[in-house]
Amino acid sequence: MGALLEIDNLQTHFFTSGGTVKAVDGVSYDVNAGETVAVVGESGSGKSVTALSILRLIPKPPGEIVGGEIRFQGKNLAFCSEDEIREIRGRDISMIFQEPMTSLNPVLSIGMQLTEPMIAHMGMSEAEARERAVKLLEMVGINEPRRRVDQYPHHLSGGMRQRVMIAMSLACEPKLIIADEPTTALDVTIQAQILELMKNLTRDLGVAMIIITHNLGVVARYADRVNVMYAGRIVETGVASDIYHRPRHPYTLALLKSVPRMDRPRQAKLDPVDGQPPDLTRLDGGCSFRPRCKFAIDKCAESFPPLEEMGGQHYSACFRSKESLAEIEL
């Protein structure tokens, strides 16, 4: 079976007065039907821009997809017409945003916001859509769905709003859901509930999901495969357990070390990634992680290391990945 979504050498640049920002610079990954793929990286690594590029929601100007292909069920979304992409948005690919507090329109009732895409995309009648809205709310674990459909977003807590967002994203039975840091704005206790809910629903309904996050705990528990992004490129990709237990790229390693872990003896202090992410207007030809990398060698300045196979489906973009990173010792 071919991949549901294939991103091939995507390049999304922002043309600003300060220079061209290569927010996404040659990213390739694919998502199979029913699979959960995580995209990990710190702020500004291009993970959100990649996701927004899939639905062509990049504000233009200044942003523009300048190269590459995004093939969804064989159709190239990167360069199809505005009408074609609108058909796909919400219908085949839906999106869950980071901020549940502001992702719902405050002046429209929950029911109206839930039924609107169903009426627009699936040609449902208002009554049918309303019935389905109640079912969806029930499905995402909201009590008294029949009362809730007539309420407004300010009646709901953040966690409940994110549940409503999930219900909205599922409304038109999409094939792919893109979740852009879906739990960042929520309490830790609610985060787990929401993620568990998303995992269960996508598994039961056979929906594929791209989950964008900087939380490696999320990755370990909920993703099948992981792409680690840094400065607009994928630096490591592989099955979640490989990335977590056998990281090959110094950046992934640094990320893992910077997170407190319950399964290790308590460290005196965390080991953050030193330095700042690079200025994306001023990238030289070499590895963009080089200035912050403990393992950097002269060769790193010469060219950007390509993704190399590490065995299995595991790829890493580092000249030293093949060397035994013995001292890594997590």
Place this chain on the structure above:
Amino acid sequence: MVTVSEVQTEAQFEEVAPKKPWTQIAVDLSRKQPLGVFGLAIVVAMIIAAALADVVAPYNPLQEHFDSMLSGPSEDYLLGTDEFGRDILSRLIYGSRTALLVGFVCAIVGSTAGLVLGVASAYFGGLFDLMLQRILDVFMAFPLIILALAVVATLGPGIENVMIAIILPFIPQCARVVRSNALAIREIPYVDAARALGFSDARIILRHMVPNVMAPYLIMLTTFLGQAILLEASLSFLGLGVQDPIPAWGLMLTNASEFFEGAPWVAIYPGVAISLSVFGFNLFGDSVRDVLDPKLRSR
């Protein structure tokens, strides 16, 4: 267990707030916004006068009484008569029809057109926004009355043309205010969320953004009501608006300008009518703004 008790408390809350009778609401409102209610009363009185003009007015406004031309206020003619012996009170009452028609049509059409243009401008941004704003700048560069004069001069006098002349300068004013509000709305994720759900631009603008800029829209609308009446009076006064013998307040002032030294009532009462109605609409408009603007609400 928790959910059960939650449900109970919420149910109790709903019982605690029973529907107030409308008289109680009116009393509450007039205590909170006394001036606004006063303004509203003037507006309502005007509307009733206009609607029931045939019943309320003592004379036919066009009927000329040549035996009592320019006679002062008396038992027969409560506010006196004009130079043709027409009853001023009746002409004022019928004139309120013209004033209200122009006021409401111009305010509603002008601010609604401005609303849609302003939100669209903010939503699309880029070149569309730039071009539209520059065009609106051109309109804003003219003083209101000059622009209206130009329109009437081109299209000729008459009530429809007067309305066009008044609407035209309203559109950019409202569009400007609405746009600045809509720009802030544009940045809130639910607009992007609506785009991600595959809605058309028109749907996002009309259904998702417009309801969020209702407050500035209504404020502009109520402000325009008074302004439109004043503008109509000005244009009629300059002879560019409603034509004789249709009763209109501005027109009455024009005719009065020749006689007011000897018969001040021909100028005073139409003037009072114009001032009072504009005053009423403005008071009402201010209250609407106070109620709708959350920053002022707490006071």
